[in-house]
Amino acid sequence: xxxxxxxLSLVAFxxxxxxxxxxxxxxxxxxxxxxxxxxxxxxxxGVATWLDAPVDAASFGTGSELFDGEWVFGAQMMATMGIxxxxxxxxxxxxxxxxxxxxxxxxxxxAAGAAFDARSWGEEGIASLDGERGHVAYLGYLNxxxxxxxxxxxxxxxxxxxxxxxxxxxxxxxxxxxxxxETYPGEIYPVDNTAAIASIALRDMAxxxxxxxxxxxxxxxxxxxxxxxxxxxxxxxxxxPGSGAPRDAARGxxxxxxxxxxxxxxxxxxxxxxxxxxxxxxxxxxxFGVMREYPAGHGGHDGHGDIDSGPMLFGYGVxxxxxxxxxxxxxxxxxxxGRLYATVHLFGAPIDRGGAxxxxxxxxxxxxxxxxxxxxxxxxxxxxxxxx
Amino acid sequence: xxxxxxxxxxLAILEIVLGRVLDAWGFGGKLLAMGPHTPPWALAxxxxxxxxxxxxxxxxxxxxxxxxxxxxxxxxTRRRARS
Numbered sequence: 236x237x238x239x240x241x242x243l244s245l246v247a248f249x250x251x252x253x254x255x256x257x258x259x260x261x262x263x264x265x266x267x268x269x270x271x272x273x274x275x276x277x278x279x280x281g282v283a284t285w286l287d288a289p290v291d292a293a294s295f296g297t298g299s300e301l302f303d304g305e306w307v308f309g310a311q312m313m314a315t316m317g318i319x320x321x322x323x324x325x326x327x328x329x330x331x332x333x334x335x336x337x338x339x340x341x342x343x344x345x346a347a348g349a350a351f352d353a354r355s356w357g358e359e360g361i362a363s364l365d366g367e368r369g370h371v372a373y374l375g376y377l378n379x380x381x382x383x384x385x386x387x388x389x390x391x392x393x394x395x396x397x398x399x400x401x402x403x404x405x406x407x408x409x410x411x412x413x414x415x416x417e418t419y420p421g422e423i424y425p426v427d428n429t430a431a432i433a434s435i436a437l438r439d440m441a442x443x444x445x446x447x448x449x450x451x452x453x454x455x456x457x458x459x460x461x462x463x464x465x466x467x468x469x470x471x472x473x474x475x476p477g478s479g480a481p482r483d484a485a486r487g488x489x490x491x492x493x494x495x496x497x498x499x500x501x502x503x504x505x506x507x508x509x510x511x512x513x514x515x516x517x518x519x520x521x522x523f524g525v526m527r528e529y530p531a532g533h534g535g536h537d538g539h540g541d542i543d544s545g546p547m548l549f550g551y552g553v554x555x556x557x558x559x560x561x562x563x564x565x566x567x568x569x570x571x572x573g574r575l576y577a578t579v580h581l582f583g584a585p586i587d588r589g590g591a592x593x594x595x596x597x598x599x600x601x602x603x604x605x606x607x608x609x610x611x612x613x614x615x616x617x618x619x620x621x622x623x
Numbered sequence: 624x625x626x627x628x629x630x631x632x633x634l635a636i637l638e639i640v641l642g643r644v645l646d647a648w649g650f651g652g653k654l655l656a657m658g659p660h661t662p663p664w665a666l667a668x669x670x671x672x673x674x675x676x677x678x679x680x681x682x683x684x685x686x687x688x689x690x691x692x693x694x695x696x697x698x699x700t701r702r703r704a705r706s
Contacts, residue, residue, distance in 0.1 A: 240696040247692040251685030260680060521681065581680055582673060584642050595642045596669065598651030 257522025257577045264576035267609050268569050270324045278606045279321055280591035282314050285599040302542050304351025308343055310599040312376045315339040317606030319383035333388035340384060340393050343377050355419040364403045369417035374400050375431030382437030401438045404431045405450040413479040414457025423474050425462040426489040429496040436500035455501050467530045468511025487516045487528045487555030488543045495561040495611055509562040524574030526559045528552035557604055561611035624690055631683060638675045
């Protein structure tokens with residue numbers, strides 16, 4: 236009789252573990268997926284609690300002054316995108332959220348926000364606009380944030396700067412034989428270039444022009460032809476400045492972030508990257524969705540992760556899994572969104588306080604990324620101020 | 624069974640307290656970095672927190688169900704023995 240009790244209890248344990256946890260953890264995924272205003276506003280409020288306090292290099296401690304600076308900038312950039320997407324989903328919030336986005340952009344332009352790029356290049360990105368040197372990450376991400384702000388607030392005071400940055404990025408991309416521009420001297424990352432290309436497309440969308448269509452088409456054509464690994468369809472993480480040959484493997488973090496960026500410029504290419512990522516990287520463990528940083532069978536690269544992948548466990552990457560939330564929303568994959576959100580809920584540990592939701596393991600950057608990824612939109616409306 | 628219930632309850636309290644303390648200390652930014660300058664306290668606390676959450680939210684429901692089945696089976700056995 237005792238044996239039967241033990242066996243029954245074990246069966247109950249297995250059933251409980253297999254069926255209950257992922258369902259409990261994916262609570263709230265459906266309301267996020269369906270653009271529920273209260274759920275999205277709670278995330279914005281959570282990010283706002285970070286933004287209202289100064290986010291500086293001490294907030295991170297990556298061990299690298301460069302990466303700390305990148306994250307100060309990245310937290311503001313992702314916050315701008317996320318807040319903007321919520322404002323687009325709920326236009327009644329635009330008047331409140333527009334100024335918040337404006338403040339984030341101002342912080343990206345301030346010395347602390349621009350420092351990581353200026354230190355690497357020996358000049359500020361904005362001061363370089365008439366020149367020909369790189370700065371693709373700083374300018375591209377900044378311009379993407381400005382483009383989003385212009386969609387929400389057609390009277391954005393950053394519009395003229397956005398136009399200047401757009402012209403500079405277009406000129407630098409057009410002039411590059413590789414179709415790519417450097418992030419830092421001697422360093423080229425295709426995903427940073429997809430942000431820059433997307434920012435050009437978003438600017439044109441916001442003002443209702445198509446003057447940069449040829450630039451966007453050429454640059455994305457080069458990405459498609461040269462920087463997507465034909466073996467798996469994923470985006471190469473880094474390339475050699477001279478030859479454009481891969482310097483790093485095709486990886487999950489870069490590919491899944493590019494799915495988000497490219498969606499602003501070319502839905503079909505974003506879809507192709509998403510299909511490749513779900514085919515090569517997607518797994519489910521007890522109903523929890525996870526993404527690998529490297530495709531299966533890619534020996535010798537699993538390790539503990541790096542600054543791009545974030546912490547890794549059994550080959551699954553924090554960044555890749557978080558970025559995939561955007562792909563699932565953009566490409567209408569509600570089931571996968573729910574499974575991925577269950578994982579984010581489990582390891583992110585949401586804390587609700589005073590109408591704001593923060594993630595205990597997220598911090599300023601993690602919370603801002605989750606806001607942007609969980610509110611990503613399949614289709615953006617043209618700005619109210621756009622010329623037809 | 625009582626001890627298992629106390630263990631689960633303790634785990635829940637640890638998870639709630641640790642989550643709020645770590646959030647207040649802004650440890651999320653440091654955990655995400657996992658860089659060479661990440662303070663040891665953040666790594667240790669992060670590991671403890673994640674293990675507590677996995678035990679609570681993944682193993683917990685199974686444990687509760689198993690305890691319930693064990694309790695019901697035990698009660699049935701006792702009733703049969705009495706009758």
